[in-house]
Amino acid sequence: MRPLLRAPAGERLDLGAFDPASTPGGPAGKAEGIAATAQLAAPLAALQERLYAASTAGDRRRVLLVLQGMDTSGKGGTVKHVVGLFNPAGCRIRSFKAPTPEEHAHPFLWRIRKALPVPGEIGIFDRSHYEDVLIARVRELVSRSQLNRRYAQINRFEQSLADDGVTLVKVFLHISHEEQRERLLERLDNPDKHWKFNTGDIDERALWPEYRHAYELALQRCSIDAAPWYVVPADRKWYRNWAITKLLLEHLEELDPRYPEAAFDVEESRARLLQT
Template identity: 50%
Template sequence: MQQSCPKHLKHLVVKPGSKVDLGDIDPRDVDCLGKEEAVRTKLEEDVVAIDALQDRLYAEGKRALLVVLQGTDTSGKDGTIRGVFNTTGPLGVTVTAFKRPSEEELAHDFLWRVHLAAPRRGTIGIFNRSHYEDVLVGRVRKLAPKEVIEQRYDQINDFERILAENGTVILKFMLHISKKEQAERLQERLDDKTKNWKFNAGDLEDRKLWDEYQKAYETALARCSTDHAPWHIVPADRKWARNAIIAAIVRDTLEAMDPQYPKMPWKPSDFRIE
């Protein structure tokens, strides 16, 4: 389990067994990062480094990295993928966006479709939303009995432990934005014609349940942050800071994994290209 986090970002990790109060965490807090210009420069460096490390991970072919992005509507899951992973070669990166389950998926246990999407060895898998929807939306919208929701926290922990014990390193990021920031981003989707397609009237219904969702997140973060799959609460009101934090942690983790190019059973000098 080779998750790693730069020292200046370790306060973002949810300690296993700790209580979480999102109201105590400022979604605009960037004090740990320093000046914006320097942070943006570091972000560019981290993105390039992630690409190089991913190439080594793919060549090694023995382990995988799973990045879980979870957050309320407009929190920046798509933006994070573009800002952190767009430079990374597409051959070894998969992105899975979990939406409302299909009839086929509902006919199985709630983790069935998630396990199918788990990254293969040598790759980075990114979940845009995830299995946590089943203890977030499922809890707030009462899509399953309370006792079933309660069982799912332990089932999620067991599932993630199985992945970890079989060579998948797991990083989970909760993109923490304020209700005010969400309002501004939703309004932008209405005002900007190029973003109209992003607007979903259903988001307004979820917005009415803001407090309930915050409580559901606090429970999931507290119950499912483990040594083998820690949660990070990322202040996400500032997009550049959100991307910089996640890129730094992903890079640090890949460097800790230290994937290696395989050694060939031959020497280049053994061959001559005519």
């Protein structure tokens, strides 16, 4: 999956070349997709346990899944799906909203650093430091030169994370303009979903081309070898879930974490225990 979904680094990126309704490398349809995803759950959970176990013996490795995408692209649904595959006690989930005054007073990476996974954990970010080059660009919250510095800062930051044992899996959930309309309408049509709706979402939607361009630039300028971006077509939720599960599995298989050897005398402990 990785080569198939990986955003081309360095080159000019055109999101128009990726069909949000496509299912690259995926199962044939919805039913097959859901079944295939379910089959990935057990190996994924086993790898997570080994990652966590290894950290108790000093292995510093951990995973950080970064989810970005337009409103209704399915970031929340993906978090729910992904955590459902893992032992949640080993997951560190963080959803980033508009910065609080305290967060705003600090450099933009400050709140990100505080939310990072520790060794053995799977971190999951619903939005991230990329908002600081996305909405910040579209809404002109900072100057162009500041924006340019931020791309470089992000690359240095992510490189240092990778050097310290963080496997970054950065996913752009790619939905179409039409699909967003459908999903927003669903929220309006169901009174139980009104709380999820914000009239500001329509204002942001009007800036769709600007956001798209900002995403193209972010994916292009912040795809280093140690932390590439993946473009996951997300109009079909079953494909989105399958593709992200598969991506995580591939990364964890490559990490291949191992249960640590016992640092104590097993037979002696068994004998002591049987006396109690």
